[in-house]
């Protein structure tokens with residue numbers, strides 16, 4: 001097991017296009033790191049440079065304290081679990097798992113011991129004599145992980161391992177990978193373009209855009225304290241709503257009324273003709289369901305409901321708003337880049353299932369002014385980000401994580 005450090009990693013392909021552009025990232029021993037971002041942002045390229053399947057144009061790749069830029073993949077002691085698992089169809093599950101040990105000419109007793117141990121962890125005992133073709137997708141994936149386990153690899157690397165599975169199996173496998181990784185405490189780098197996978201699996205998540213790191217943080221910090229519009233729009237489903245506004249005297253004039261900022265955020269925003277105000281769907285409510293005290297910390301406004309979607313435990317309401325053409329265009333572009341169709345000149349708000357609002361009618365809503373972020377539309381920067389609060393969220397997640405790894409390793413030794 002080992003840490004992975006990337007120092008100013010650049011990858012330019014033949015045509016000079018920088019697929020990965022000056023990426024520096026430290027992954028702690030035992031940590032579960034997610035690389036996430038839209039198609040083409042450089043996730044696979046970065047992972048392939050860790051494994052050694054792709055040359056590094058410049059920068060240093062350091063694994064377990066050693067620079068590995070010039071080491072062949074087979075000398076890096078990493079285990080990559082591919083999307084198609086690459087199992088040998090003619091070999092049994094047992095022999096598939098034993099394969100790396102046979103290559104190393106390990107003796108029979110050792111092979112038996114290590115395969116049995118891996119099968120224990122992976123709950124594959126009853127399948128050891130079967131062939132891969134007779135297994136489910138999830139079982140095959142476990143066999144592939146078994147092979148990685150017996151090799152005592154320093155790190156596991158996954159490139160979108162679940163993208164071929166249907167939604168239900170994807171959910172199951174996600175839970176399984178998380179459980180195994182916690183149990184084994186093996187450093188893991190996991191590539192996905194799915195923000196739900198990123199949020200549920202990772203200790204920390206590295207958000208990439210066009211070969212550049214946007215933010216590296218715990219899922220909670222990404223959600224609560226995003227650095228910019230891109231991260232704010234990418235993390236969360238439905239995404240954060242962005243409203244155009246004028247910032248003046250500590251107040252935001254939005255299409256949904258005036259939002260009063262607290263002193264810290266008022267100072268950070270200052271006076272601006274145009275900002276984008278970000279509010280997540282769950283920070284809205286049907287105003288008739290909000291008590292007096294809560295009303296006072298928010299903004300009450302009237303809006304016409306376009307569409308409602310009832311989900312059982314809550315419901316979504318779509319509230320169109322007016323926006324200058326340049327804002328509408330910016331939201332459209334961001335939406336396209338994030339491969340989402342929901343960032344538009346309408347807010348998606350999540351309200352109590354008990355609300356009686358109706359499509360096509362006007363209703364009174366409330367939004368929580370304390371939860372508002374303010375973005376600079378030109379740079380995309382989050383002007384109101386509370387860096388200290390964010391760092392605290394990631395630090396707490398890191399401590400929980402370190403305790404878990406220690407426990408897992410003590411268990412594995414005992």
Ligand SMILES: Nc1ncnc2c1ncn2[C@@H]1O[C@H](COP(=O)(O)OP(=O)(O)OP(=O)(O)O)[C@@H](O)[C@H]1O
Pocket residue numbers: 013014015019037038039040041042043044045046193
């Ligand atoms: N062999 C190659 N030659 C030239 N350019 C490449 C090559 N492989 C990837 N690229 C370019 O590098 C960029 C990053 O590609 P990469 O495969 O790392 O993206 P990704 O984030 O994994 O995307 P996806 O989610 O679609 O798998 C893309 O713009 C791509 O066109």
Ligand SMILES: [Mg+2]
Pocket residue numbers: 043044045
């Ligand atoms: Mg890829």
